[in-house]
Amino acid sequence: MARNPERRTALVDAAIEVLADEGARGLTFRAVDARAGVPVGTSSNYFANRDDLFMQAAARITVRMTPDPAKVEEAMRPTPSRELVADLMRWLVQRMEDDRTGYLAMLELRLEATRRPALRNRLTQPVRANFDESARFHQEAGLPGDADAFLVLYLAMTGLLLEHFTLPGVLIGPENDLQAEATLNRLVGTVVTRVIPPS
Known part of the structure; x- marks a missing residue:
């Protein structure tokens, strides 16, 4: 080979x-x-x-979607707060926007995994590991919200990203780019405010 x-x-x-x-x-x-x-x-x-x-492809997408540790360190400089969580979620959306191709390809792989057990196992392991690492990071960084709040935030953001990348008109409507970005940022803020308690 x-x-x-x-x-x-x-x-x-x-x-x-x-x-x-x-x-x-x-x-x-x-x-x-x-x-x-x-x-x-x-x-x-x-x-x-x-x-x-x-x-x-699944392994490569995981690498591409993993943020640069130096940028994570920079993002975590502010005091842990609900506002910081919102900023981190907006950064997550921006990172997915920056690699739109990778995000859409991962959605395709997830669908294909429903028909291929080996691929489902291959995808489940890194996604679960990423979830566990993110939950641990959230707790160790002192960000507000317990394990249940983090889980709900994860599920809400997953749904928001799915709608945004596949049927953006469902949540945002036929707005111009600047309006759409502002609406998306507002939606992220609403998710965080409703799920994460104040500091």
Whole structure:
């Protein structure tokens, strides 16, 4: 099997773009090769089969969605408060906006996981680990809200992101970009205010 890590990463990123644009059914070796601009057959030298490609895409999206530790440290400089939680949730939305392709590809992978038990197991492990780490971080950072509040916040933000990236008109309506951004920020603030107690 080929060992060029940079080429492998480029192919996986191309697979993520295919997933976001064409869905799981469109994810073929030929589509990845075309998206990456490499000769036909290149992907098959790097991935054993489509299942392997799905797994590698899932792992890569997890890496892409993990925030830079230095930026986390900077974001946590203010005193822990409900306002800081709202700022962190707005930052979460912005990070997902910045990698819209990765977020949509993850949604496609989640849907495909309902049909592929191995992929479901592969996705469940990092998502659960990320949830546990985020809950631990919330508690250890002294942010307001107990474990139940964090769980409700997680579920509410997951729903908000799903609506925002798939059917934004449901929550925001046919507004211009600036109005839509302001409405989204207000919705994040409302979620946090309703779920997280004051400091």
